[in-house]
């Protein structure tokens with residue numbers, strides 16, 4: 001195979017490899033994985049904050065319950081004293097009754113506060129469950145997205161390895177000079193190899209002067225487009 005045909009084949013393969021690299025760099029599966037990662041991160045933060053709030057508010061609830069319990073015990077104790085028959089002094093009885101009334105007033109306040117606190121905890125428990133459920137769903141989506149991204153990347157890698165193996169013999173069969181030329185032009189133009197159609201360079205779409213086009217057509221060595229520098233091959 002002459003160098004012209006070899007260069008054309010090489011370019012075809014490299015163009016496919018370029019497209020794969022491009023696909024790899026702009027992988028929608030990776031975008032999805034990244035946006036889900038962010039979402040999972042945010043949901044985790046929210047979940048943590050609500051769990052902490054629920055924990056704190058549950059402690060407040062517990063404290064109110066303990067206080068109410070303690071008040072109830074005190075009231076019981078005072079009532080036993082009141083009706084126990086051990087106190088006969090009317091003044092003392094009245095003072096115990098007052099104490100009981102005072103404690104009952106406090107207990108009522110605690111009970112109201114406890115009921116409000118139970119509502120707060122109830123709402124937070126619901127929110128906590130909602131966020132935990134959402135987090136579980138997002139995490140499952142993230143796992144799936146990761147699998148899909150990994151699969152897409154593995155496909156690209158396998159395809160690229162196949163193409164690289166195919167390109168090897170073409171590349172290696174070129175002369176050292178041609179290889180260098182091709183590599184050099186490729187750094188500027190991914191599509192390094194082009195043809196003339198009539199006088200028109202298919203690389204840059206510039207019409208070359210007829211004498212120049214004719215000279216290139218007749219040339220025995222590899223020529224470059226004087227406009228864009230791409231290698232001109234003849235089929």
Ligand SMILES: [Zn+2]
Nearest residue numbers: 201204225228
């Ligand atoms: Zn050109």
